[in-house]
Structures are given as structure tokens and as C-alpha cells.
Amino acid sequence: MKKIMVTGALGQIGSELVAKLRKEYGSDNILATDIRHISSSVTENGPFDILDVTDGEKMHQLAKNFQADTMIHMAALLSATAEAKPLLAWNLNMGGLVNALEASRELGMQFFTPSSIGAFGPSTPKKNTPQDTLQRPTTMYGVNKVSGELLCDYYFQKFGVDTRGVRFPGLISNETLPGGGTTDYAVDIYYKALEDGAYTSYIAKGTYMDMMYMPDALQAIVDLMEADPTKLIHRNAFNVTAMSFEPEQIAASIRKEIPSFKMNYEVDPVRQAIADSWPDNIDATAAKEEWGFTYKYDLDAMTKDMLLTLKNKKT
Ligand code: AKB
Numbered sequence: 197m198k199k200i201m202v203t204g205a206l207g208q209i210g211s212e213l214v215a216k217l218r219k220e221y222g223s224d225n226i227l228a229t230d231i232r233h234i235s236s237s238v239t240e241n242g243p244f245d246i247l248d249v250t251d252g253e254k255m256h257q258l259a260k261n262f263q264a265d266t267m268i269h270m271a272a273l274l275s276a277t278a279e280a281k282p283l284l285a286w287n288l289n290m291g292g293l294v295n296a297l298e299a300s301r302e303l304g305m306q307f308f309t310p311s312s313i314g315a316f317g318p319s320t321p322k323k324n325t326p327q328d329t330l331q332r333p334t335t336m337y338g339v340n341k342v343s344g345e346l347l348c349d350y351y352f353q354k355f356g357v358d359t360r361g362v363r364f365p366g367l368i369s370n371e372t373l374p375g376g377g378t379t380d381y382a383v384d385i386y387y388k389a390l391e392d393g394a395y396t397s398y399i400a401k402g403t404y405m406d407m408m409y410m411p412d413a414l415q416a417i418v419d420l421m422e423a424d425p426t427k428l429i430h431r432n433a434f435n436v437t438a439m440s441f442e443p444e445q446i447a448a449s450i451r452k453e454i455p456s457f458k459m460n461y462e463v464d465p466v467r468q469a470i471a472d473s474w475p476d477n478i479d480a481t482a483a484k485e486e487w488g489f490t491y492k493y494d495l496d497a498m499t500k501d502m503l504l505t506l507k508n509k510k511t
Contacts, residue, residue: 199225201264201305203249203296204271205238206230208374209310209367209413213268214238216414227262231271249292256299266421269296269309275337275470277376282336289340290347297351297359306358308421309348311433313365313406314378315341318473325475327435327482334473348432360420361432362483365406365440367413368498370505378470382407382446386502389450389457390510397443398464404476406437409493409501416489423487430482438491439498440477449499 198221204210205228215237217226228238229247238244245258249271259267271292278285293309300307316325317333331342341363348359366379374380381399388395399405408416416436441449447459483489493501 197221197225198266199227199262199264200266200268201227201229201259201262202268202270203229203247203255203292204269205244206232206234206236206372207270208369208372209410210270211236211238211372212369212410213270213414213417214242216418218242220418227258227264229258249295250288252295252298255295256302259299259303259305264303264305266306267296267300267308268417269293269307272340273337274374274377275312275314275335276378276380276467278337278340279335279466279470285336285340289337290343293344293347297347297357300357300359301351301355306360306421307348307351308360308417309344311341311345311361311363312337313363313474313478314338314470315345315363315433316473316475316478320475322476325435325478327430327479335470337470338473345433352431358425359432360423360428362416362420362434362436363478364413365408365437365478367408367410368502369410370502370509371410378467378474379405379407381443385446385450386499386506389454390503390506393454393456394458394460395447396460396462398462398467399443399471400461400463400468401444402442403468403471404440404442405471405474406440406478408436408438408491409498412438412491412493416483416491419489420483420487428486430486434483434486434489435478435480436483436489437478437480438493439495441495445495446499449495450503452496453499453503
């Protein structure tokens with residue numbers, strides 16, 4: 197049975213991932229860690245410890261005491277926050293990552309961390325963005341993500357650490373809200389559709405970005421971690437995506453459930469510039485071929501499930 201330590205466990209992905217891992221591998225086998233304690237299923241339903249990921253010694257000690265054989269490193273600042281606080285982003289995103297890789301090297305743990313579509317930049321081919329292509333991002337988040345991809349490759353090649361990872365698109369979930377991302381509009385819109393019947397988008401009409409529903413993202417992590425290593429040519433930073441849409445298309449999808457839904461625009465120049473530097477849609481062929489990546493939810497299936505789940509939570 198696996199013994200998995202998760203950092204950033206109270207974040208958007210972490211909180212749902214911990215629940216899924218506890219279901220798959222048993223609650224006692226998943227150690228959730230985060231920089232803060234918020235009373236929730238993550239902190240109450242299994243082992244939990246406070247961890248600032250820039251504290252490498254504590255990270256090593258927690259993993260060792262727990263006898264973890266796997267590290268899933270999720271703690272990071274997202275793109276818009278990283279742009280507002282670039283130095284903090286460098287220190288947290290890169291410092292946390294190198295500590296997690298070091299602990300994995302020293303304790304022989306398998307390792308996962310997500311990269312992002314943010315690892316691409318304006319000179320990357322925008323349509324059907326290949327797995328292996330030009331990566332010259334113009335955001336601090338992107339710089340962190342490309343550096344992180346290279347660092348994970350390095351730890352595999354140099355030290356034999358079993359590093360694995362995907363480039364996540366925007367993730368949409370109905371549990372924990374994202375914070376400080378560029379793709380967050382595609383989550384907020386569902387909450388506002390139910391509360392106000394209207395949404396004011398900070399992303400302009402016609403701006404395409406890749407997205408994925410959280411259950412598909414979590415399954416991708418489990419599938420990649422369990423994949424046969426001999427089949428993995430890339431290991432880290434696999435392109436994965438389930439859909440690509442622009443704001444008018446998600447609004448149209450919501451109108452199939454809430455016909456009176458209204459969409460307005462007040463574009464935020466900072467987040468728009470980040471979105472404009474990212475691909476319209478990426479090619480996930482390598483992930484499909486090397487470890488059988490697949491997904492269940494397209495835009496309309498996700499919209500139906502999001503609205504129904506959020507509505508049920510309110511009542
Ligand atoms: C963000 O918008 O920063 C993230 C991402 C695509 O990595 N959701």
C-alpha cells in the first residue's frame with residue numbers, strides 16, 4: 197500500500213486530491229500538509245500537519261516520520277498572484293519544489309508536481325500546441341513552471357528520482373475555490389450564474405484557453421502515478437486537456453441550463469495579458485499514447501454537473 201505525503205493540501209487541487217487518495221489508498225496512508233490549518237475534511241479525516249514548503253528540513257522530517265514512499269507537491273502561487281509578487285513566487289514556487297525533490301531523492305520517494313499551460317509563452321505555437329515546443333513564457337509563473345519542468349527532468353536523469361508531472365490547463369471544481377489564477381473566471385462564473393444570474397468577465401470575448409473538470413484532473417494524477425515507467429518517454433510536464441473555450445462559449449453552455457443568464461465584460465489588463473500569452477489549445481497526444489490519458493467531461497457535461505452540484509450544496 198502506498199504512503200503519500202501531499203503539500204498544499206488545502207488548495208484548490210489539494211483538498212479534492214486528498215479526499216480521492218484517502219478513498220483509493222486508505223485515510224491513514226495519506227499525510228496532508230499545508231501552511232495553515234483550516235478545519236475541514238482535509239484536516240479532520242486523516243493525518244494532517246502544518247508545513248511551510250520553504251522549510252526543507254521540516255518537509256524531510258515529516259516525510260521520514262510518516263514513512264512516505266510518494267510525494268505529491270501541490271503548494272504554489274498561481275499566475276496572477278505570481279505576477280503581483282514575483283519574488284515571493286520565485287522563492288515559494290522554486291524553493292518549495294527543490295525541497296520536495298530533495299526530500300524525494302533522500303528518502304527514495306516517487307514524485308509528482310503539476311506544471312501548467314502557463315509554461316508556454318507568446319512565441320509558442322498557439323493552436324494544437326505540441327508536447328515538445330518553444331517555451332519562452334513572459335510571466336514569473338511561467339518562468340517557475342519551465343524551470344520546474346527542467347528541474348524534475350534533472351532529478352530523474354541525474355539521481356533516478358521517479359518524477360512525473362502534467363501541464364494542467366485551467367481546472368474547474370465545485371469544492372475549493374481557486375485563488376490568484378488567470379483561468380479562475382471559468383469557476384467564478386458558475387457561482388455567479390446561480391447567485392445573480394449574471395457574470396462580469398475579466399477575460400475578453402474570443403480568448404481561448406484549455407480547461408478541465410476537477411474529477412478528470414484527479415484521475416489523471418492517479419493514472420500517471422500508476423503508469424508503467426517503461427512506457428514513459430516524457431515523464432514530466434505531459435500536456436493534458438479536456439476542452440478549450442472562450443468566455444462566450446461557457447456563457448452559452450450555462451444558458452442551456454439557465455436561459456436568462458447574462459454575460460458582461462470588464463477586462464482586467466494584467467490577467468488578459470497573461471491569457472493572451474498562453475495557447476488557445478494544446479495537444480495531449482503524448483499523454484494519451486504513453487499512459488492512456490483520457491477524460492469524461494466536455495464543456496456541457498461539466499456545466500450540468502457544476503450547476504447541479506452547486507445548487508444542491510446551497511439547499
Ligand atoms: C492559473 O490560471 O494560474 C492556473 C493555471 C492555468 O496554471 N489555473
